[in-house]
Amino acid sequence: MTHSTSPTLSRRTLLKGATLSIGAAALLRETLKPLRVRAQGGDLPAGTVHTFSKGGVTFHTYVSPSQAVNVTSHIVEFDDQLLLVDATFIPPTAMEVAGTIAATGKPVGMAVLSHEHPDHWSAADVFEGVRFSTLPAIREAVIAEAAAGDGQAPANVVEGADIAIGMTEMSGVPVEFRHYENTEAPHIIATVFPEQQVAIVQDLVYNGVFFAPGVDRANWIATLESLRDDPACETLLVGHGLPTTRGDLDTAIAYIKVMDEAMNTAASPDDAAASIKAAFPGYGGDFLLSLIPEYWTR
Template identity: 35%
Template structure:
Protein backbone atom coordinates (compact mmCIF):
# COMPACT_ATOMS: atom_id res chain seq x y z
CA UNK A 1 0.00 0.00 0.00
CA UNK A 2 2.73 2.39 0.97
CA UNK A 3 4.62 1.50 -2.18
CA UNK A 4 1.49 2.21 -4.21
CA UNK A 5 1.06 5.52 -2.44
CA UNK A 6 4.66 6.45 -3.20
CA UNK A 7 4.13 5.48 -6.80
CA UNK A 8 0.98 7.57 -6.98
CA UNK A 9 2.83 10.57 -5.61
CA UNK A 10 5.63 10.00 -8.08
CA UNK A 11 3.30 9.83 -11.05
CA UNK A 12 1.26 12.80 -9.83
CA UNK A 13 4.33 14.92 -9.39
CA UNK A 14 5.69 13.87 -12.78
CA UNK A 15 2.56 15.00 -14.55
CA UNK A 16 2.36 18.36 -12.79
CA UNK A 17 6.01 19.35 -12.45
CA UNK A 18 7.17 22.44 -14.25
CA UNK A 19 9.08 22.04 -17.47
CA UNK A 20 12.70 22.82 -16.77
CA UNK A 21 16.02 22.05 -18.32
CA UNK A 22 18.67 23.08 -20.72
CA UNK A 23 18.98 19.79 -22.54
CA UNK A 24 17.68 20.08 -26.12
CA UNK A 25 13.97 19.25 -26.37
CA UNK A 26 12.37 16.87 -28.81
CA UNK A 27 9.21 18.15 -30.44
CA UNK A 28 7.20 15.06 -29.53
CA UNK A 29 7.82 15.20 -25.79
CA UNK A 30 7.78 18.91 -25.03
CA UNK A 31 5.29 18.41 -22.23
CA UNK A 32 7.43 16.47 -19.81
CA UNK A 33 9.71 17.85 -17.10
CA UNK A 34 13.37 17.95 -18.07
CA UNK A 35 16.68 17.45 -16.40
CA UNK A 36 18.77 20.59 -15.82
CA UNK A 37 22.42 20.70 -16.84
CA UNK A 38 25.09 23.07 -15.53
CA UNK A 39 28.81 23.53 -16.03
CA UNK A 40 30.37 22.97 -12.62
CA UNK A 41 33.96 23.94 -13.42
CA UNK A 42 36.05 24.52 -16.50
CA UNK A 43 39.78 24.81 -17.25
CA UNK A 44 41.53 24.80 -20.63
CA UNK A 45 41.98 21.01 -20.27
CA UNK A 46 38.74 19.82 -18.77
CA UNK A 47 35.12 20.84 -18.14
CA UNK A 48 32.82 19.12 -15.67
CA UNK A 49 29.07 19.22 -16.33
CA UNK A 50 26.31 18.00 -14.03
CA UNK A 51 22.79 16.95 -15.04
CA UNK A 52 20.15 16.81 -12.32
CA UNK A 53 16.77 15.14 -12.89
CA UNK A 54 13.66 16.94 -11.58
CA UNK A 55 12.98 16.72 -7.84
CA UNK A 56 9.86 14.66 -8.61
CA UNK A 57 12.24 11.84 -9.55
CA UNK A 58 14.59 12.38 -6.61
CA UNK A 59 17.03 14.76 -8.32
CA UNK A 60 19.21 11.89 -9.54
CA UNK A 61 22.45 13.17 -11.06
CA UNK A 62 24.75 12.27 -13.94
CA UNK A 63 28.09 13.96 -14.54
CA UNK A 64 30.08 14.49 -17.70
CA UNK A 65 33.85 14.93 -17.56
CA UNK A 66 34.72 16.60 -20.84
CA UNK A 67 38.36 16.12 -21.78
CA UNK A 68 39.97 17.56 -24.90
CA UNK A 69 39.23 14.50 -27.02
CA UNK A 70 36.56 12.52 -25.19
CA UNK A 71 33.83 12.35 -22.57
CA UNK A 72 33.51 10.22 -19.46
CA UNK A 73 30.00 9.97 -18.03
CA UNK A 74 29.24 9.04 -14.42
CA UNK A 75 25.84 7.41 -13.75
CA UNK A 76 22.95 6.84 -16.10
CA UNK A 77 19.70 8.06 -14.47
CA UNK A 78 16.70 6.18 -13.07
CA UNK A 79 14.19 6.89 -15.83
CA UNK A 80 14.57 6.82 -19.59
CA UNK A 81 13.43 10.40 -20.40
CA UNK A 82 16.22 11.88 -18.27
CA UNK A 83 18.81 9.53 -19.75
CA UNK A 84 17.56 10.84 -23.12
CA UNK A 85 18.24 14.38 -21.86
CA UNK A 86 21.74 13.26 -20.89
CA UNK A 87 22.27 11.71 -24.31
CA UNK A 88 21.11 14.88 -26.07
CA UNK A 89 23.51 16.96 -24.00
CA UNK A 90 26.52 14.69 -24.61
CA UNK A 91 25.74 14.60 -28.35
CA UNK A 92 25.73 18.40 -28.37
CA UNK A 93 29.26 18.42 -26.91
CA UNK A 94 30.45 16.65 -30.07
CA UNK A 95 32.96 14.26 -28.49
CA UNK A 96 32.75 10.47 -28.06
CA UNK A 97 31.72 8.93 -24.74
CA UNK A 98 34.67 6.61 -24.20
CA UNK A 99 33.80 5.48 -20.68
CA UNK A 100 30.49 5.30 -18.86
CA UNK A 101 30.89 4.69 -15.12
CA UNK A 102 28.17 3.32 -12.85
CA UNK A 103 28.97 4.33 -9.29
CA UNK A 104 26.97 1.69 -7.42
CA UNK A 105 24.34 -0.98 -7.76
CA UNK A 106 21.13 0.96 -7.10
CA UNK A 107 18.79 1.13 -10.12
CA UNK A 108 18.26 4.89 -9.90
CA UNK A 109 21.83 5.24 -11.21
CA UNK A 110 21.78 2.85 -14.16
CA UNK A 111 18.26 1.75 -15.10
CA UNK A 112 17.50 4.74 -17.32
CA UNK A 113 20.47 4.65 -19.67
CA UNK A 114 20.04 1.52 -21.80
CA UNK A 115 17.89 2.91 -24.61
CA UNK A 116 19.78 6.23 -24.82
CA UNK A 117 23.31 4.79 -24.65
CA UNK A 118 23.13 1.31 -26.23
CA UNK A 119 26.74 1.26 -27.41
CA UNK A 120 28.82 2.76 -24.60
CA UNK A 121 31.53 0.89 -22.71
CA UNK A 122 30.33 0.64 -19.13
CA UNK A 123 32.74 0.49 -16.19
CA UNK A 124 31.80 -0.58 -12.66
CA UNK A 125 33.36 -2.23 -9.62
CA UNK A 126 33.30 -6.04 -10.02
CA UNK A 127 30.71 -6.53 -7.27
CA UNK A 128 28.49 -3.82 -8.74
CA UNK A 129 28.77 -5.42 -12.18
CA UNK A 130 27.71 -8.81 -10.82
CA UNK A 131 24.80 -7.28 -8.93
CA UNK A 132 23.51 -5.41 -11.99
CA UNK A 133 23.78 -8.53 -14.18
CA UNK A 134 21.55 -10.36 -11.72
CA UNK A 135 19.22 -7.61 -10.57
CA UNK A 136 18.93 -5.42 -13.69
CA UNK A 137 16.40 -7.52 -15.66
CA UNK A 138 14.16 -7.79 -12.57
CA UNK A 139 14.35 -4.03 -12.04
CA UNK A 140 13.32 -3.35 -15.65
CA UNK A 141 10.35 -5.71 -15.30
CA UNK A 142 9.33 -4.29 -11.92
CA UNK A 143 9.49 -0.64 -12.88
CA UNK A 144 7.97 -1.19 -16.34
CA UNK A 145 4.98 -2.86 -14.66
CA UNK A 146 4.63 0.21 -12.42
CA UNK A 147 5.37 3.09 -14.79
CA UNK A 148 5.25 1.72 -18.34
CA UNK A 149 7.83 1.47 -21.14
CA UNK A 150 8.04 5.22 -21.82
CA UNK A 151 9.46 5.94 -18.38
CA UNK A 152 11.56 2.81 -18.05
CA UNK A 153 14.36 1.96 -20.50
CA UNK A 154 13.70 -1.42 -22.09
CA UNK A 155 17.32 -2.17 -22.83
CA UNK A 156 19.96 -2.95 -20.22
CA UNK A 157 23.56 -2.00 -20.96
CA UNK A 158 25.68 -4.15 -18.69
CA UNK A 159 29.10 -3.14 -17.39
CA UNK A 160 31.82 -5.04 -19.21
CA UNK A 161 34.92 -3.37 -17.75
CA UNK A 162 36.04 -3.41 -14.14
CA UNK A 163 36.68 -0.10 -12.43
CA UNK A 164 39.61 -0.02 -10.02
CA UNK A 165 40.95 2.26 -7.33
CA UNK A 166 44.02 4.20 -8.40
CA UNK A 167 45.38 7.25 -10.20
CA UNK A 168 45.23 7.88 -13.92
CA UNK A 169 46.02 10.78 -16.25
CA UNK A 170 43.55 11.24 -19.11
CA UNK A 171 44.23 13.84 -21.80
CA UNK A 172 46.62 15.54 -19.35
CA UNK A 173 44.08 15.61 -16.49
CA UNK A 174 44.69 13.68 -13.24
CA UNK A 175 41.89 11.46 -11.95
CA UNK A 176 41.78 9.51 -8.70
CA UNK A 177 39.44 6.56 -8.34
CA UNK A 178 38.57 5.17 -4.90
CA UNK A 179 36.18 2.60 -3.52
CA UNK A 180 34.07 2.96 -0.40
CA UNK A 181 32.17 0.25 1.45
CA UNK A 182 29.03 0.05 3.53
CA UNK A 183 27.51 3.51 3.40
CA UNK A 184 24.35 4.26 1.37
CA UNK A 185 25.36 1.34 -0.86
CA UNK A 186 27.30 -1.82 -0.08
CA UNK A 187 30.17 -0.51 -2.19
CA UNK A 188 30.67 2.43 -4.48
CA UNK A 189 33.16 4.11 -6.75
CA UNK A 190 34.12 7.74 -6.21
CA UNK A 191 36.06 9.80 -8.75
CA UNK A 192 38.17 12.79 -7.78
CA UNK A 193 39.72 15.51 -9.92
CA UNK A 194 42.36 16.92 -7.56
CA UNK A 195 43.46 19.75 -9.87
CA UNK A 196 39.88 21.07 -9.93
CA UNK A 197 39.10 20.28 -6.27
CA UNK A 198 36.13 18.22 -7.46
CA UNK A 199 34.96 15.11 -5.62
CA UNK A 200 32.33 13.00 -7.43
CA UNK A 201 30.80 11.30 -4.41
CA UNK A 202 27.46 10.08 -5.80
CA UNK A 203 25.29 8.52 -3.09
CA UNK A 204 27.80 9.00 -0.33
CA UNK A 205 26.27 12.50 -0.28
CA UNK A 206 22.75 13.86 -0.80
CA UNK A 207 22.04 17.56 -1.22
CA UNK A 208 18.57 18.89 -0.48
CA UNK A 209 17.01 15.44 -0.73
CA UNK A 210 16.03 12.92 1.96
CA UNK A 211 18.66 10.22 2.39
CA UNK A 212 17.87 6.61 1.46
CA UNK A 213 18.09 4.96 4.88
CA UNK A 214 16.38 1.59 5.20
CA UNK A 215 19.09 0.28 7.57
CA UNK A 216 21.76 1.34 10.02
CA UNK A 217 23.39 4.76 9.89
CA UNK A 218 26.69 3.44 11.28
CA UNK A 219 28.64 2.66 8.11
CA UNK A 220 27.47 5.83 6.38
CA UNK A 221 28.54 7.93 9.36
CA UNK A 222 31.98 6.33 9.27
CA UNK A 223 32.35 7.02 5.54
CA UNK A 224 31.28 10.66 5.96
CA UNK A 225 33.67 11.15 8.86
CA UNK A 226 36.44 9.81 6.63
CA UNK A 227 35.45 12.22 3.88
CA UNK A 228 35.50 15.13 6.31
CA UNK A 229 39.15 14.34 7.08
CA UNK A 230 40.08 14.40 3.39
CA UNK A 231 41.34 17.85 2.47
CA UNK A 232 41.82 19.54 -0.88
CA UNK A 233 38.30 19.17 -2.28
CA UNK A 234 35.93 22.11 -2.41
CA UNK A 235 33.22 21.01 -4.87
CA UNK A 236 31.17 17.93 -4.17
CA UNK A 237 29.04 16.25 -6.84
CA UNK A 238 26.34 14.27 -5.10
CA UNK A 239 24.13 11.41 -6.27
CA UNK A 240 20.92 13.32 -5.55
CA UNK A 241 20.76 17.11 -5.79
CA UNK A 242 22.80 20.05 -7.00
CA UNK A 243 26.60 20.24 -6.86
CA UNK A 244 27.65 21.84 -3.60
CA UNK A 245 30.49 22.60 -1.17
CA UNK A 246 32.02 20.87 1.87
CA UNK A 247 29.17 21.95 4.16
CA UNK A 248 27.12 19.11 2.70
CA UNK A 249 29.16 16.56 4.68
CA UNK A 250 28.14 18.11 8.00
CA UNK A 251 24.52 18.42 6.85
CA UNK A 252 24.42 14.72 5.95
CA UNK A 253 26.00 13.76 9.30
CA UNK A 254 23.40 15.86 11.12
CA UNK A 255 20.64 14.12 9.13
CA UNK A 256 21.98 10.71 10.26
CA UNK A 257 21.96 11.93 13.89
CA UNK A 258 18.36 13.12 13.47
CA UNK A 259 17.31 9.78 12.00
CA UNK A 260 18.88 7.90 14.93
CA UNK A 261 17.20 10.18 17.45
CA UNK A 262 13.80 9.76 15.79
CA UNK A 263 14.25 6.00 15.51
CA UNK A 264 14.79 5.78 19.27
CA UNK A 265 11.43 7.40 19.98
CA UNK A 266 9.22 6.62 16.96
CA UNK A 267 6.23 4.38 17.62
CA UNK A 268 6.33 3.01 14.05
CA UNK A 269 6.90 3.87 10.40
CA UNK A 270 4.19 6.52 10.17
CA UNK A 271 5.44 8.30 13.29
CA UNK A 272 9.03 8.12 12.04
CA UNK A 273 8.03 9.66 8.72
CA UNK A 274 5.98 12.41 10.39
CA UNK A 275 8.84 13.33 12.73
CA UNK A 276 11.42 13.32 9.92
CA UNK A 277 9.24 15.51 7.67
CA UNK A 278 8.76 17.89 10.57
CA UNK A 279 12.52 18.04 11.15
CA UNK A 280 13.22 18.55 7.43
CA UNK A 281 10.18 20.26 5.87
CA UNK A 282 12.13 21.63 2.92
CA UNK A 283 13.95 18.53 1.68
CA UNK A 284 12.91 16.93 -1.61
CA UNK A 285 12.45 13.22 -2.21
CA UNK A 286 9.89 12.60 0.56
CA UNK A 287 8.53 9.77 -1.61
CA UNK A 288 11.82 7.95 -0.93
CA UNK A 289 10.67 7.56 2.67
CA UNK A 290 7.52 5.76 1.52
CA UNK A 291 9.62 3.40 -0.56
CA UNK A 292 12.06 2.44 2.19
CA UNK A 293 9.70 2.50 5.21
CA UNK A 294 8.44 -1.07 4.63
CA UNK A 295 12.09 -2.17 4.80
CA UNK A 296 12.89 -0.12 7.90
CA UNK A 297 9.62 -0.93 9.65
CA UNK A 298 8.47 -4.33 8.33
CA UNK A 299 4.80 -5.15 8.95
CA UNK A 300 4.34 -7.41 11.98
CA UNK A 301 3.07 -10.90 11.05
Protein backbone atom coordinates in the same frame (compact mmCIF):
# COMPACT_ATOMS: atom_id res chain seq x y z
CA MET B 1 15.71 6.65 -31.31
CA THR B 2 12.10 7.41 -30.48
CA HIS B 3 11.17 9.80 -27.72
CA SER B 4 9.55 8.10 -24.76
CA THR B 5 6.90 9.46 -22.49
CA SER B 6 7.27 9.08 -18.74
CA PRO B 7 6.02 5.62 -17.72
CA THR B 8 3.71 4.86 -14.82
CA LEU B 9 6.11 4.31 -11.96
CA SER B 10 3.77 3.10 -9.17
CA ARG B 11 5.99 3.44 -6.07
CA ARG B 12 8.42 5.16 -8.37
CA THR B 13 5.92 7.95 -8.94
CA LEU B 14 8.08 10.57 -7.37
CA LEU B 15 7.04 13.78 -5.73
CA LYS B 16 8.56 17.04 -4.59
CA GLY B 17 11.71 18.69 -5.94
CA ALA B 18 14.92 19.62 -4.21
CA THR B 19 15.58 22.93 -2.53
CA LEU B 20 18.89 24.78 -2.45
CA SER B 21 21.21 24.25 0.47
CA ILE B 22 23.49 27.14 1.49
CA GLY B 23 26.47 25.47 -0.21
CA ALA B 24 24.62 24.84 -3.45
CA ALA B 25 23.27 28.40 -3.56
CA ALA B 26 26.76 29.80 -3.08
CA LEU B 27 28.20 27.56 -5.77
CA LEU B 28 25.47 28.57 -8.22
CA ARG B 29 26.14 32.24 -7.57
CA GLU B 30 29.86 31.86 -8.03
CA THR B 31 30.38 29.40 -10.85
CA LEU B 32 27.46 27.37 -12.14
CA LYS B 33 25.41 28.35 -15.17
CA PRO B 34 22.16 26.34 -15.09
CA LEU B 35 20.68 25.50 -18.47
CA ARG B 36 17.25 23.95 -18.83
CA VAL B 37 17.48 21.12 -21.32
CA ARG B 38 14.74 20.08 -23.69
CA ALA B 39 12.05 17.83 -22.28
CA GLN B 40 11.72 14.55 -24.13
CA GLY B 41 7.98 14.43 -24.58
CA GLY B 42 5.09 13.54 -22.30
CA ASP B 43 4.34 15.40 -19.09
CA LEU B 44 7.80 15.09 -17.56
CA PRO B 45 9.43 18.52 -17.11
CA ALA B 46 12.91 19.13 -18.41
CA GLY B 47 15.91 18.54 -16.23
CA THR B 48 18.69 21.07 -15.86
CA VAL B 49 22.40 21.04 -16.65
CA HIS B 50 24.83 22.90 -14.40
CA THR B 51 28.28 23.57 -15.85
CA PHE B 52 31.52 24.93 -14.46
CA SER B 53 35.21 24.66 -15.36
CA LYS B 54 38.11 24.21 -13.01
CA GLY B 55 41.76 23.46 -13.68
CA GLY B 56 41.24 22.89 -17.40
CA VAL B 57 38.37 20.43 -16.93
CA THR B 58 34.68 21.18 -17.49
CA PHE B 59 32.05 19.51 -15.34
CA HIS B 60 28.44 19.16 -16.50
CA THR B 61 25.91 17.92 -13.93
CA TYR B 62 22.51 16.88 -15.22
CA VAL B 63 19.81 17.03 -12.53
CA SER B 64 16.60 15.15 -13.29
CA PRO B 65 13.26 16.86 -12.57
CA SER B 66 11.64 16.35 -9.19
CA GLN B 67 9.39 13.56 -10.52
CA ALA B 68 12.60 11.52 -10.87
CA VAL B 69 13.92 12.54 -7.41
CA ASN B 70 16.49 14.93 -8.86
CA VAL B 71 18.84 12.03 -9.61
CA THR B 72 22.02 13.10 -11.36
CA SER B 73 24.38 12.14 -14.14
CA HIS B 74 27.76 13.81 -14.54
CA ILE B 75 29.70 14.47 -17.73
CA VAL B 76 33.35 15.37 -17.23
CA GLU B 77 34.77 17.06 -20.30
CA PHE B 78 38.46 16.81 -21.09
CA ASP B 79 40.22 18.24 -24.13
CA ASP B 80 39.49 15.24 -26.32
CA GLN B 81 37.03 12.95 -24.52
CA LEU B 82 34.35 12.62 -21.86
CA LEU B 83 33.88 10.66 -18.64
CA LEU B 84 30.25 9.80 -17.88
CA VAL B 85 29.11 8.90 -14.36
CA ASP B 86 25.71 7.18 -14.05
CA ALA B 87 22.79 6.88 -16.44
CA THR B 88 19.73 8.24 -14.55
CA PHE B 89 16.41 6.50 -13.98
CA ILE B 90 14.15 6.63 -17.03
CA PRO B 91 14.63 7.03 -20.79
CA PRO B 92 13.45 10.67 -20.99
CA THR B 93 16.09 11.83 -18.53
CA ALA B 94 18.81 9.66 -20.05
CA MET B 95 17.98 11.09 -23.47
CA GLU B 96 18.57 14.57 -22.07
CA VAL B 97 21.96 13.45 -20.79
CA ALA B 98 22.72 11.95 -24.20
CA GLY B 99 21.80 15.27 -25.79
CA THR B 100 24.25 17.08 -23.52
CA ILE B 101 26.95 14.58 -24.47
CA ALA B 102 26.24 15.11 -28.17
CA ALA B 103 26.44 18.88 -27.76
CA THR B 104 30.06 18.61 -26.62
CA GLY B 105 31.06 16.93 -29.89
CA LYS B 106 33.39 14.61 -27.98
CA PRO B 107 33.32 10.83 -27.50
CA VAL B 108 32.69 9.09 -24.20
CA GLY B 109 36.07 7.64 -23.34
CA MET B 110 34.79 5.97 -20.19
CA ALA B 111 31.49 5.53 -18.35
CA VAL B 112 31.17 4.58 -14.69
CA LEU B 113 28.23 3.16 -12.74
CA SER B 114 28.63 4.39 -9.17
CA HIS B 115 26.39 1.90 -7.34
CA GLU B 116 23.60 -0.63 -7.62
CA HIS B 117 20.45 1.42 -7.06
CA PRO B 118 18.22 1.42 -10.15
CA ASP B 119 17.63 5.16 -10.26
CA HIS B 120 21.27 5.40 -11.39
CA TRP B 121 21.37 2.60 -13.98
CA SER B 122 17.92 1.62 -15.24
CA ALA B 123 18.13 3.90 -18.30
CA ALA B 124 21.68 2.87 -19.22
CA ASP B 125 20.65 1.22 -22.49
CA VAL B 126 19.79 4.67 -23.89
CA PHE B 127 23.54 5.23 -24.26
CA GLU B 128 24.19 3.13 -27.34
CA GLY B 129 27.79 2.11 -27.82
CA VAL B 130 28.74 3.11 -24.25
CA ARG B 131 29.63 0.42 -21.72
CA PHE B 132 29.62 1.20 -18.02
CA SER B 133 32.60 0.15 -15.94
CA THR B 134 31.90 -0.77 -12.34
CA LEU B 135 32.81 -3.19 -9.58
CA PRO B 136 31.86 -6.86 -10.03
CA ALA B 137 29.79 -6.70 -6.84
CA ILE B 138 27.80 -3.74 -8.16
CA ARG B 139 27.24 -5.46 -11.50
CA GLU B 140 26.04 -8.64 -9.80
CA ALA B 141 23.62 -6.62 -7.66
CA VAL B 142 22.25 -4.85 -10.74
CA ILE B 143 21.63 -8.20 -12.43
CA ALA B 144 19.92 -9.56 -9.31
CA GLU B 145 17.75 -6.48 -8.85
CA ALA B 146 16.67 -6.48 -12.48
CA ALA B 147 15.78 -10.17 -12.28
CA ALA B 148 13.79 -9.61 -9.10
CA GLY B 149 11.67 -7.14 -11.04
CA ASP B 150 11.17 -9.63 -13.88
CA GLY B 151 13.47 -7.64 -16.12
CA GLN B 152 16.95 -7.76 -17.53
CA ALA B 153 19.88 -5.61 -16.57
CA PRO B 154 21.08 -3.27 -19.34
CA ALA B 155 23.52 -5.09 -21.57
CA ASN B 156 25.98 -2.21 -21.48
CA VAL B 157 26.20 -2.59 -17.69
CA VAL B 158 26.42 -6.38 -17.75
CA GLU B 159 29.10 -6.30 -20.45
CA GLY B 160 31.06 -3.39 -18.99
CA ALA B 161 34.61 -3.63 -17.72
CA ASP B 162 35.68 -4.09 -14.11
CA ILE B 163 36.84 -0.73 -12.78
CA ALA B 164 40.32 -0.42 -11.30
CA ILE B 165 40.18 1.35 -7.93
CA GLY B 166 42.98 3.87 -7.45
CA MET B 167 44.72 6.57 -9.45
CA THR B 168 44.67 6.79 -13.22
CA GLU B 169 44.70 9.53 -15.85
CA MET B 170 42.34 10.68 -18.56
CA SER B 171 43.74 13.08 -21.14
CA GLY B 172 46.64 13.76 -18.81
CA VAL B 173 44.37 14.68 -15.88
CA PRO B 174 44.73 12.65 -12.67
CA VAL B 175 41.54 10.80 -11.76
CA GLU B 176 41.05 8.67 -8.66
CA PHE B 177 38.37 6.01 -8.29
CA ARG B 178 37.54 5.28 -4.66
CA HIS B 179 35.46 2.43 -3.27
CA TYR B 180 33.31 3.03 -0.19
CA GLU B 181 31.48 0.12 1.44
CA ASN B 182 28.30 -0.06 3.54
CA THR B 183 27.18 3.55 3.44
CA GLU B 184 24.05 4.53 1.53
CA ALA B 185 24.60 1.44 -0.62
CA PRO B 186 26.69 -1.71 -0.13
CA HIS B 187 29.26 -0.32 -2.59
CA ILE B 188 29.75 3.19 -3.96
CA ILE B 189 32.41 4.35 -6.38
CA ALA B 190 33.45 7.98 -5.96
CA THR B 191 35.29 9.67 -8.83
CA VAL B 192 37.78 12.24 -7.58
CA PHE B 193 39.79 14.93 -9.36
CA PRO B 194 42.54 15.93 -6.89
CA GLU B 195 43.99 18.78 -8.97
CA GLN B 196 40.55 20.33 -9.54
CA GLN B 197 39.43 19.58 -5.95
CA VAL B 198 36.19 18.11 -7.27
CA ALA B 199 34.70 14.84 -6.02
CA ILE B 200 31.77 13.03 -7.65
CA VAL B 201 30.49 11.37 -4.50
CA GLN B 202 27.03 10.33 -5.76
CA ASP B 203 24.80 8.88 -3.03
CA LEU B 204 27.28 9.44 -0.24
CA VAL B 205 25.64 12.89 -0.19
CA TYR B 206 22.16 14.06 -1.18
CA ASN B 207 21.45 17.77 -1.55
CA GLY B 208 18.00 19.01 -0.57
CA VAL B 209 16.42 15.59 -1.16
CA PHE B 210 15.43 13.03 1.48
CA PHE B 211 18.07 10.31 1.81
CA ALA B 212 17.50 6.59 1.37
CA PRO B 213 17.90 4.86 4.78
CA GLY B 214 21.26 3.30 3.92
CA VAL B 215 23.10 0.11 4.85
CA ASP B 216 25.15 1.09 7.91
CA ARG B 217 24.40 4.63 9.04
CA ALA B 218 27.20 4.76 11.64
CA ASN B 219 29.75 3.78 9.01
CA TRP B 220 28.16 6.22 6.55
CA ILE B 221 28.65 9.06 9.05
CA ALA B 222 32.25 7.99 9.71
CA THR B 223 32.92 7.94 5.98
CA LEU B 224 31.62 11.48 5.54
CA GLU B 225 33.60 12.65 8.58
CA SER B 226 36.74 11.28 6.93
CA LEU B 227 36.09 13.51 3.92
CA ARG B 228 35.77 16.77 5.88
CA ASP B 229 39.47 17.62 5.63
CA ASP B 230 40.06 15.99 2.25
CA PRO B 231 41.33 18.73 -0.10
CA ALA B 232 39.76 16.94 -3.06
CA CYS B 233 36.28 17.55 -1.61
CA GLU B 234 36.12 21.30 -2.10
CA THR B 235 33.34 20.87 -4.67
CA LEU B 236 30.92 17.95 -4.38
CA LEU B 237 28.89 16.51 -7.24
CA VAL B 238 26.17 14.48 -5.58
CA GLY B 239 23.75 11.70 -6.46
CA HIS B 240 20.54 13.68 -5.93
CA GLY B 241 20.33 17.44 -6.30
CA LEU B 242 22.58 20.29 -7.28
CA PRO B 243 26.36 20.39 -7.04
CA THR B 244 27.52 21.86 -3.77
CA THR B 245 30.52 22.46 -1.53
CA ARG B 246 32.31 20.65 1.30
CA GLY B 247 30.08 22.35 3.90
CA ASP B 248 27.26 20.04 2.89
CA LEU B 249 29.22 17.13 4.35
CA ASP B 250 28.17 18.50 7.75
CA THR B 251 24.58 18.87 6.54
CA ALA B 252 24.58 15.26 5.36
CA ILE B 253 26.07 14.04 8.64
CA ALA B 254 23.38 15.92 10.60
CA TYR B 255 20.67 14.44 8.37
CA ILE B 256 21.89 10.86 8.78
CA LYS B 257 22.03 11.30 12.56
CA VAL B 258 18.41 12.50 12.59
CA MET B 259 17.39 9.67 10.28
CA ASP B 260 19.17 7.10 12.43
CA GLU B 261 17.50 8.40 15.59
CA ALA B 262 14.10 8.28 13.91
CA MET B 263 14.67 4.77 12.59
CA ASN B 264 15.72 3.56 16.06
CA THR B 265 13.12 5.26 18.24
CA ALA B 266 9.97 5.96 16.22
CA ALA B 267 6.97 3.73 16.80
CA SER B 268 6.44 3.03 13.10
CA PRO B 269 7.90 3.78 9.67
CA ASP B 270 5.29 6.51 9.21
CA ASP B 271 6.34 8.13 12.48
CA ALA B 272 10.00 7.94 11.44
CA ALA B 273 9.21 9.63 8.13
CA ALA B 274 7.24 12.34 9.93
CA SER B 275 10.18 13.03 12.26
CA ILE B 276 12.58 13.37 9.36
CA LYS B 277 10.22 15.67 7.45
CA ALA B 278 9.79 17.84 10.53
CA ALA B 279 13.56 18.18 10.91
CA PHE B 280 14.13 18.96 7.21
CA PRO B 281 10.95 20.70 6.04
CA GLY B 282 12.45 22.15 2.87
CA TYR B 283 13.55 18.82 1.43
CA GLY B 284 11.93 17.12 -1.54
CA GLY B 285 11.73 13.58 -2.88
CA ASP B 286 9.04 12.27 -0.51
CA PHE B 287 9.14 8.98 -2.42
CA LEU B 288 12.45 8.18 -0.77
CA LEU B 289 10.78 8.29 2.65
CA SER B 290 8.46 5.56 1.43
CA LEU B 291 11.51 3.26 1.37
CA ILE B 292 11.73 3.29 5.17
CA PRO B 293 9.49 0.21 5.64
CA GLU B 294 11.89 -1.82 3.49
CA TYR B 295 14.66 -1.01 6.00
CA TRP B 296 12.52 -1.36 9.12
CA THR B 297 13.87 -4.07 11.43
CA ARG B 298 11.79 -3.61 14.58
